[in-house]
Amino acid sequence: MRHFPIFLDLRDRPVLLLGAGEALEAKAALLASAGARPRHAARFTPGLLEGIALACAAGAPEEDLRALSEACRARGIPVNVVDRPELCGFITPAIVDRDPITIAIGSGGAAPVLARMIRQRIEALLSPGLGRVAALAGRFQAALRARLPDLAARRRFLDGVLTGTPAALAEAGREAEAEAAFHAALAAAEVAPPGMVHLVGAGPGAADLLTLRALRLLGEADVVVHDRLVAPEVLAMARRDARRIDVGKAVGHHSIPQPEINALLIRLAREGLRVVRLKGGDPFVFGRGGEEKEALEAAGVACAVVPGITAALACAAGAGLPLTHRDCARSLLLLTGHTREGRLEVDFASLTRPGQTIAVYMGLATMPALFEGFVAAGGSPSWPAALVEAGGTARQRVLRGPFSEVVRQARGWITEGPALLILGEACARTAA
Missing domain, CATH: 3.40.50.720 (NAD(P)-binding Rossmann-like Domain)
Structure with a gap:
């Protein structure tokens, strides 16, 4: 700023x-x-x-x-x-006035006309009665703190009541009824509401590729537990005062082992907090979301999954590569390049089948072994390939060519990662 x-x-x-x-x-x-x-x-x-x-x-x-x-x-x-x-x-700044709500829009002095245009759009979105909703909440501040001394409980209550019946009545100018509805909701509020974990896909990194549900949950979260691949732009979408805990993993270095992450999520939820477990891509596509969900359910902690745009989709879209195509790719295989106890557990014969596209996640380190196994199983070294770095972000780069050539150049070509390997005839459908 x-x-x-x-x-x-x-x-x-x-x-x-x-x-x-x-x-x-x-x-x-x-x-x-x-x-x-x-x-x-x-x-x-x-x-x-x-x-x-x-x-x-x-x-x-x-x-x-x-x-x-x-x-x-x-x-x-x-x-x-x-x-x-x-x-x-x-x-x-340009100002939107819904007293006591005030919204200020600034452009740093660079484009005041643009700031005024943004103000006009916000004016059209916000009800003239929004200030009455804020005033209603203000009148109940003391009662709210007395009834719900826990901050997380108060936030959760307000998230519901300020989008529910009391707010609607206040917005319509029916203030006596609004106060009565607010008072009734407060009397029935849970003093210590249970916590919950949402396993949320952060997508490939661009903030505008978040789902609307993910964006809403980030705005409501008390704590965000995130991976290394979650972009700063996405983390910035979280509530400003939400705790942020980095449990990211890098190749060859696990900052926090998976069982400890599971235990952390359980502990935070049992404290009554709303937890967003934020993962790059999709939680259930090589994101260990399944393991975390099983651990949470075994501990009796409520959880839900919010899908995200997985790397294969983001990289292919950004590179202009169709993952499926009626003429050459009627199936899609998602494959991890990670080894298990030093072994690359891959059915190489299945990779050589015609009419498919293969997306290899986390396969940069094992790409030479993947290539050798593929060729030994009868695959062609000249099979079309594309290596996509930082797919779905403004930093995306694409290396195209025969599989053998992509393998040869990959190590020197990659700058910062992450990278996804795409194999198949669909890679040759565009020269973009």
Whole structure:
């Protein structure tokens, strides 16, 4: 972030407005609506800053604008000079007002027109009665803390009530009925609701490839237990104050053994927390989601699975490769390249069957052994292949060619991973 978003309480506090013109008048009206007491001046003198909480300027001589900016910065007073970002200590965002809910949209001064366009879209999405919903929750703050002293329990209760009947009544202006419905819901609320684990697929890394359900759960989670391959952009979708626990595994290094991860998920859920176990791709495709689900169920912990876009789908789509095609690929095989006790457990004869596409996960280290076994079983060294690095993200790269050539170049070509190997005639269907 170039600017830190913050909401200032300016009620009954003096603010300086230096200069003249429509732009400054607009600032004055905005500040007055927040309860500030504007002081106007045409020219700048240092004495104007005594007791000032904030300063805005427009339409004043250049030397006054610069002097104001320098003096405010020296005294730690927030200052805004209209259309002069280099002289600003803060910028005024586009605002959506649903008092007491306020939404501010900023562009860092780079594109204020775009910020206003975004504001218009948000205005159209939000009910005019949203502020009444917030005010309803505010009136019950003390009762809510007394009834539900546990923070996680309060959050879970509010997640339900602020999207349920009390909120709908408040939004419609039926405030007495809304209060009665809120009070009834609070009286019936569980003081210590049970925890739950959601095994959530994070997809290939791009935040906009998350499912809507995954996005909602990230916003509700008390704690996010995530793998190494989960992109920072996806983690940023989680609630800001949610705990984040990295249990990621890298090749040859397991930071936390799987049984310990299982135990961690069970413990967190038993504390009454809403846990999102976030996995790259899909939890049930080489993600050990099955093992975790079995452990949770054996411990009596409620769990649910939210699928994600698995690497084969993301890599193929990004590279323009059809995984199935009526002319050459009527089946799809998902294969792990991981070894078990040092052995690559693969039915090589099955790999040589015509009319299929094979997607090999985590196969970079064992690719030479995979190639040797494939050729020994009768497969052609010139079989079309594609190695996709960082598939489904902006960093995606693709190495295409005969299987033998892809194997030869792979080690020197890969930069950071992860990588997925795709084999089959479908790899030759496009030159993209």
